[in-house]
Amino acid sequence: MKKILLLLAAIVIFGASCSDSTKQQQGNKETLVEQKDVNLPKDQVYTMDNLLANAETLVNKQVKVKGFVTHTCKHSGRRCFLANESQELTVRVEAKGNIGGFNRELVGSEIEVTGKLMERRLTIGEIDEMENAINEKRVKDDGAEESCDAEMANVAQMREWMKKKGKDYYSIYYINGEEYNEL
Amino acid sequence: MKYKSIYAFILLIVSAWILSWVVPALVRMGTTTSPDYPFVYYSSLLQNFVTRQQVNNKPVFKDVSGNNYTLQQYDSITPLLNYRQLSLSGNMPDTILGVPIEMKLLRSKSWVWRYNPRDLQSPKLGLFIMYESQSGRANLESPEDVFRMEDNIEFIIKQTGEVNKIKSGLFQEKLEKEKFAFPTQQVWGNLSNRKPYDEGYFVLDSKHQLFHVKMVNGRPYVRDTKAGKEVNIAWFSILEVPDKSIYGFVVSKEGNLYTLGGDGYELTKFDIPAIDIRKQSVMVMTNLFYSMVNVISSDSTSYHVLKAGTLVKHDDSFTIKAKTDRWNVVASWLFPVYTSISDKNTQYLSPKIEIGGVNAFFVSVLLAFLFTFTIDNKSKPVMRIAHLVLIGLLGIPGLLASLLIKK
């Protein structure tokens, strides 16, 4: 009986924390993403919003995601960036598997990518190093105030997210793409 | 025997025609000289053209105002051309025109493109190689097939000579989806695998629209560049520039030159006068700041400098006349009219009548009268008239042909 009660309590607490709005940060953009239902069908094609909302549970899993290509690596084509319609959320996609590279003409097109969702965790130490580098840059470059402020704001957001989540790392999600189709 | 005169007449005319090609061709081989144009480059430091020319087997460096420079000075005033030498000698400036200079940047912005009328006028095999544009490999790998594109697109497997129906079907479907109108007019691309990357082919359809066709990750990529809506395209030349800022060059039927931009296929017109696409060749040398355009004709070369990227005129152009070709002087006295079979502006062989010069007519007419009224005074009147006309028109070749036929 005790064990059942404890389990129920854990579920309630977990449910309560997951229903909170979460802040997700990719690159230099700051967005607010509403938590969606985790229980999505297996062959679900995720939108950017869904994917990032459920990212924690989908790490290292095969996913299908659709989005608009905002940028490709012009010279190597080794990666591209997918964004949602409002372009507030972006995810980096690496060319792996059957994808030799992303051609630059894809920019502006909507594609559906199949691949593994990966997580890169930035530790507190790495974030501290980032902050130091920005401060050094601020001292070195006059007139770079705007970009330095933006970068500092990113660092601040990362720290806030970690504090809120009670984590000692910051997650950056990206996809190792294996296949894609132009829609 | 019947038709005696006709046989002689035919022999005379045909021999004269052949000799009117051979004799001038041999004389030309023995007399023609090079136009001897200097190498011209626009100096970003002097903001003027500088030339390099061999004089008595020694290089001479000058600017258009006539000032002389040593080799080291020439290197210094043309840093965008001689950056490797300046870097080696430690004299490379940190900035040029206020822009901080890095070797990587200079290399990525430097390229040369050439257009020759021979490119436009040459036979084509009609087979092409579709490389994988995004293989992820440093070197382009040779595919197992080649393709043809006339009334439809077909990939032919090299090993068997059979059509790869699946691949052909994929590309055909994509082309039709993008509203490509067969039959194909022209296919332009770089067939070599010795290039930094592959951008496939640019294809002109039956409605004169220019499409970009390539293979990306094993699948067809087809886009209408919309360039055909703006320009009447005669020729397209792909160039794999290091910074991928352009796909290549469009030459219009009116003789205007354009670049086709690497982001969105926008056309940028060269701010130079229209060229004669069948007679003039072009060389474009581009660096970080400028595009130098040389338009080469048979008797002169004009030099233009445009701003890199926008291709707007940056400075006044100037023209250098070719050194007088000794052949032209000789021809003007010896061959009033002659035949040429080959032409440096085309790969095709075709007989063409050329005019040598007015002086040659006087010489030939004199020769003709001399021959007709002294050596040939026993021939029939018809033949004498024929000799007169031929020698008067062709000069020495006509005389040789007449001597051959004369009894």
Added chain:
Amino acid sequence: MIKSIFYKEWIKSRWVLLVIAGVFTSVLAYSFMNISNNFRVSGVNEYWELIVQKGISSMGYIKYLPLLSGMLLAIAQFVPEITNKRLKLTLHLPMAESKMILFMLGFGIICLSMLFSVTYLTTAIGMNLYFCKEIACWNLSEIYPWLCGGIASYLLSVWICLEPVWKQRVLMGFPGLCAIALFYFDEMPGAYAPFIGYLIAFVVLSLAFVFHSLVRFKDGEQ
């Protein structure tokens, strides 16, 4: 009568024709063997790429064979005729002189045409078997002027053979050689496309050259 003329020409030229046919067969066989060898040693892919990228052709070995064949056949047919002026006897046969010469030339032209047609067809079939129609046409467009040159060299050689005066033969040799050169420029396949009509017209007109020499022979030029 016509049959007899043809038979006479056959007797004169059968061994030369046999040799020519043998040489053509050997060279064609060698050309195709060379392709097979390149396929095995360099690889099919690489050899196709050479053709597609550089426009090389595979039938270069037969380039001057038609030229030599035409000359040899002309010599075989007409040198016996002009030795001791035996042609006079031929021309005294009960047939118009022009017709007589025409049939003699006809024999040579028909034999050469048959030989060149077989060569052309063999090239077409062989190239289609090894490659595809574009490469076959590429090679055929290259050999076509050479084969026309073979007929031209036959007629021009007869022209020179029939000329009774030695000095004139030497003088005629120069334009004759230049005319033959027109068929054998070192150009890429397909370059002759606008020019081939002129060359065929020249071949037809060169019949007149032969008759001109005949006229001179008949007139007793010395």
